[in-house]
Amino acid sequence: MILLFCAFNCKATIFPSSQGAVSLSLGTISSFKSDPFSAYNHQGSLAFAKQNSISLGFQSQYFVEGLNHACLAANYKVSKTQVLGLGYSFFGNQHYNEGLLKLSVAKKFSSNFGGGISLDYLRLQLPKENYPVKHLLNFEAAIYSSFNSNFDFALQVINPARVSISNYNDERLPFITNTSFFYKSSSKIILMAEWNQIMNGKGNLKVGVNYQATKNLTIKAGVFNKPANPSFGINYKTKDITVNLAFAMHPYLNAISAGAITFSPGIAKDEKI
DSSP states (O other): OHHHHHHHHTTOSSOOSOOSHHHHHTTTOSOOTTOTTHHHHOHHHHTTOOSOEEEEEEEEETTOTTOEEEEEEEEEESSSSEEEEEEEEEEEOSSSEEEEEEEEEEEEEETTEEEEEEEEEEEEEOOTTTOOOEEEEEEEEEEEEESSSSEEEEEEEEOTTOOEEETGGGEEOOOEEEEEEEEEOSSSEEEEEEEEEETTSOEEEEEEEEEEOSSSEEEEEEEETTTTEEEEEEEEEOSSEEEEEEEEEOSSSOEEEEEEEEEOTTOOTTOOO
């Protein structure tokens, strides 16, 4: 019961909105265009992927066994404007666990506008003694737009059909929307905010800042949840490898830590991550 309470309190179970160390370090903002986990997090951002990549990530919550996430994200550029994405996450233990698989297709319609959609398969294992395994299908859709060189906007809808979990008490997966804004205040600093809204529930404001310290080193920080959870992260990239580390602190429960590694072969010399 303690594990389940902590999981629901941190919005970990039943559709984590985002995965990866970059998202955690930015206050769990899901739509950052340079997030290597965009194939999992945001179909609109995925449309602007600059190269093929595969990312592996792990997240530990509050140092409690059974509250850990593992995640895989990969994207493949079919053409200059079309990208295919694959995302998978696993959460839980032998008594309760979730496996979420996402297959995405994204397209850049112009230099400053793109969008995408994903088909999601959720395998939900409740206590085996009393409940059968649930196999659920739903979808997500998102857009990403640059109004000018300094201001971006993104919108995402998750499970708009409100897929049913159980007929008893009309239990359904939540309908979630994410609305994001990005402002490039200088050549090195990007300020961002995202409003996460669950239908018939409370909304959650997330804010973050991305600072390009050097060509290879980026520093990130953010705040999310109620009460406020401050977060911090760094990422360092070489020619083909990017390493991301992130930390967040809950005022009552304890720390959240995440790490990820991304392999991106063949990055063009004039492209930046």
